[in-house]
Amino acid sequence: MTFEDLKKLYLKKKAVVGEEAYKYVSQILKEAKVLHKRDWKKNPTAGGDHEQSWRAFKGKNMEKLILFIIRDAVEAIGLKIISGNKLERAKRSVMNFRKSNENYASTTMNTACTCPM
Numbered sequence: 001m002t003f004e005d006l007k008k009l010y011l012k013k014k015a016v017v018g019e020e021a022y023k024y025v026s027q028i029l030k031e032a033k034v035l036h037k038r039d040w041k042k043n044p045t046a047g048g049d050h051e052q053s054w055r056a057f058k059g060k061n062m063e064k065l066i067l068f069i070i071r072d073a074v075e076a077i078g079l080k081i082i083s084g085n086k087l088e089r090a091k092r093s094v095m096n097f098r099k100s101n102e103n104y105a106s107t108t109m110n111t112a113c114t115c116p117m
Helices: 003-042 050-076 084-109
Strands: none
Touching: 003 050
């Protein structure tokens, strides 16, 4: 079971119940657990504990599913979501650009003009 499988379960539920599919996340996770166990039995983890394997899968992928649901709903109304990481990088880039321009401006202002008048 992968995140793509979980996403497919959500999209299948959305096709049945419509825009309120987000209300069925718990049910989708219950269905996913059954599928996860089936896949796990084919290749069990070293400890032999499916519950531990499921908790790791659920912890890693539930956040991704919620972000997918939010992005899907927001983009359906014509808006875009920008990751906070992208904003932080952009903010740092702008600040570095401004700082380098300030440094350039201060060094050029400190030089005397030697051109004839």
